[in-house]
Amino acid sequence: MMAIVTSPLFYVFITVGIYVLFAWLSKRFKTALFNPLLWTIVIIVCYILLIVFIDKGNVEEANIQAEVARYQQSASILDILLAPVTVALAIPLYANRHVLKENWVAIIVATVVGTLTSVGSVFLLGWALNLQQDITYALIPRGVTTAIAKEVSAMLGVSAYTSITVTVVVLTGIVGAVLGPLLIKLFRDKNDVTVGLALGSASHAIGTSKAFDYSSKAGAIASVSIATNGLFTVLVALIVRLVIRA
Amino acid sequence: MDKAIINSRRALSCLFSYIIKAVKIFKQLVIVIAFALAGTLLSYLLSLAHFPFPGSLIGMILLFIFLLVKWIKVDSIHEVGQFFIDNMGIFFVPAAVAILDNIALLSAIWWKLLIIIFAAFIISFTATFYSVKLTLYIQNKVRQKKQEEPES
Secondary structure: OHHHHHHHHHHHHHHHHHHHHHHHHHHHHOOHHHOOHHHHHHHHHHHHHHHHHHHHOOHHHHHHOOOOHHHHOOHHHHHHHHHHHHHHOHHHHOHHHHHHEEEOHHHHHHHHHHOOOOOOHHHHHHOOOOOOOEEEEEEHOOOOOOOHHHHHHHHOOOOOHHHHHHHHHHHHHHHHHHHHHHHHHHHOOOHHHHHHHHHHHHHHHHHHHEEEEEHHHHHHHHHHHHHHHHHHHHHHHHHEEEOOOO | HHHHHHHHHHHHHHHHHHHHHHHHHHHHHHHHHHHHHHHHHHHHHHHHOOOOHHHHHHHHHHHHHHHHHHOOOOOHHHHHHHHHHHHHHHHHHHHHHHHHHHHHHHHHHHHHHHHHHHHHHHHHHHHHHHHHHHHHHHHHHHHHHHHOOOOO
């Protein structure tokens, strides 16, 4: 029995297994609350804490870090594919190129306004809440898709907090998928372009899946804004980086 | 006897089609990885010029351009690409689980992070929503004017 648990394959097995289970649940019940990424993270984190406690009888930081390192070595098979996965984002962008061509003015406006208000509000709130500077930098890419957010936090020199970036990005997506439709109801406007761009640029891929509930055009335009928003956020991060260094 | 031969042939051709399918997936994977590697190389070259730009994003832009000018057909990367897009989340689990390394820090600031998650979403969502609405309104007005002009 122990041989199964200590095998490096076991971590890959439970990661994929939990993910598949919650992907099925979220499809079955059509809710962002069963987001597979979030629940996989939560359950793996609890599992690691539990196994360290059973094995060592305490949850000291050094023991946890050792087990996390073991997990990441096993799951590096997933981590290593992140770059090709990001490259694949070109496919939805290409598939929706006509949407890009028809609505490029609105897309540029949404990208610039969405990114600047997102980065601006992070700086403002971070300052108001007296947040540590490195953490504030880690939150700058809060609204872009995880693949790009991870790169941005590395660019800003806060790779130590990439895990915080990833978690905040996922939570933002879920908050967006739940709050977004409520705000749309409040604003009383269901224009495809407006709804798609607002959901896509404020809450990336998880918001985009909600945009498809309004219409396929809203979904298409939201998926285009994932890529444009990500690219523009990288440019903003380049400027922030220059300012930090100066 | 004949039937047995036909059946075994059928099984064999079935097996071959599986192998061909698997090879096709690997071929697509090789193409996507090649773009990621090309992006990594360009990113390295740019970093020498003090312009840090994520390699995976350069790979994405390259692939987009190659698709636009039809040097690569969507069909030749479709299955792998769609698999990556549909199941993107799982590839981030290792990065996120590292949050355990920051657990002491997190227990002190989690409520601040929650406030920022909610507030920043509401701010950027509302700003984007109304700026797009305004843009569409202006575009409509301009279009109407253009239609009226030739008549007057």
